[in-house]
Amino acid sequence: MHGPEFHLSDEELLLAADGGRTRKSKKASAHLGACAQCRKRAAEFESAIAELALAQRDALDFQLPPIAVPRATLRARIAEVTAHEAKTASRWWIPSGSFAGAFSFVCLVMVLTVAGILVLRHGGAAGLSTPPVESNLAVLPNHDFTPGAVRPASLGEICAFAQEEVIKEVSPLQRRKVLEEYGIPATQADEYEVDFLITPGLGGDDDIRNLWPEPYHAATWNAHVKDALEQRLHEMVCSHRLDLAVAQKAIAGNWIAAYQEYVQPSGTKTGTEEAPFGPAAVLSVASVEDEQNPSPRQFPHPSLFQFTL
């Protein structure tokens, strides 16, 4: 901020528009009130933003699909997640003295074993396009190149953010190095995503030893499945149901085996069981935001958060 004979810099103009409470912001606002030239520049900035907002809406909004189907989809997915959670929780809660529980567990293991043998023998006939063993080999990293690497991070740091919030970019240089290391020719580079073996959300480092080329088009064990595992491990670690080091070791050792151990196979989900809390109950956050107030997006008291899809 300068003396009265000067004008606000562009940066000061923007901060004044933000309406901050700092001394600098207040002085900038005061200057703005007294200086017609600065007000004109501020108006130009605001007008450019408003114009952009309008242009974006005009160009994109009309092609966006109606909300009904996505809302129904989300509702179904939330119901599925809650049913999954309930089922997984009950899976670990077989009373030790319950004969019926133990008998059911033994039966389940036997059925799965027999089914597994049949699937391995007759996978093609059963409609599996890729035998699981082969696909596993194709989508697991080479541990000589990618043993996994972690950064020093406490549980508090890991759990301060949701898994999805911690995403690091792989630099083009790192990407090239990883592809070279794995002997993937440049012509096939687009068929792979260079991904973190131990995800940053679980303390994975951006060291080359933690990066590997993950094929985009793997039929079964693809990046989406690994994302689900990462999400699951993060939840278990942060709810103190799994040690962080164990989770890191599991995903670095064999992420497919980790998926099979920690995430329920999708084929066994019914989605019909009653969830401990339904989407309508939890995912309903009624916002009473003041549409007339364009600047701060203040949310109401947490007790007002009711989510209706």
Place this chain on the structure above:
Amino acid sequence: MNLFEQYRTPLLRYAVSFGVPVPDAEEIVQEVFLSLFRHLSLGRSRQNLPGWIFRVAHNLTLKRRYANKRRVELFDRDEGVAELRIDASPDPEEACSNRQRQERLLAVVRSLPEMEQGCLRLRAEGFRYREIAKILGISLGSVSAFLTRSLAKLTRADRG
């Protein structure tokens, strides 16, 4: 109005503006709200949920865009959309002039570096500078510098 209704369209617009096709953007929005569901179920902070939602959407969008490598499609799509759009203005000359001005603005925005685009688009969605800094994971000074630069280009284009 609930969160999904309130933020679905801005989130779709944000993701699509980074070159992600509409179906993928729709999937990103689903992921964002599933994450929000988990976030709230685990009893985590409810402060500034719009900022949280956009931060997750921003990360997922960049990840998806990197995987898709379809950035060029967006440029074609924006231009195509501008041609298809029906302007309700009664004056054809004015409508044409408005459309050209909007096309010019969008072209300027598309030519900006990624961070500057992010700052501008989030500001256009009504976020404050401090919120934009948190969403993009950069300092307030950087947001201000990016916006100053990009707004100067925009206002020049608007005048021109």
